[in-house]
Amino acid sequence: MDAQTHSAKKLITGFILALILTLIPFAAVWTMAFPVGVIFGIIALCAVVQVGVHLYYFLGINSKAPTEKVLAICFAGILIFLMVGGTLWIMFDLYERMM
Incomplete structure (x- = not known):
């Protein structure tokens, strides 16, 4: 409990x-x-x-499992890179098409 x-x-x-x-x-x-x-x-x-x-x-994720911590942080970093990078790519492409 x-x-x-x-x-x-x-x-x-x-x-x-x-x-x-x-x-x-x-x-x-x-x-x-x-x-x-x-x-x-x-x-x-x-x-x-x-x-x-x-x-x-x-x-x-805590300090008891350092390998899992590193893998989780790397995975989060890759996801953030893809989301931010993809968003910027789309926005700049839209900007180019509008101008």
């Missing part, structure tokens, strides 16, 4: 952190209180921290 409670607390903590790390960039863009470069930095920083939150709180 104690393991389930600890697991539930860990999941709720991870959810709250992920929610906060999602709301920070939305608030930065909504208010436009910072220059565009700073907003991009905020978005990037929150994204990187959120990957760590997901790996630790939801996937259970």
Whole structure:
């Protein structure tokens, strides 16, 4: 029973952190209180921290299994590279076609 409670607390903590790390960039863009470069930095920083939150709180990657940790981080890096790279590729292609 104690393991389930600890697991539930860990999941709720991870959810709250992920929610906060999602709301920070939305608030930065909504208010436009910072220059565009700073907003991009905020978005990037929150994204990187959120990957760590997901790996630790939801996937259970910790220092007890260093090989799994490295593989999970590499896999997350590849996914981020593909998503960001693909998005930029599509957006630049659309920009070229529009101009």
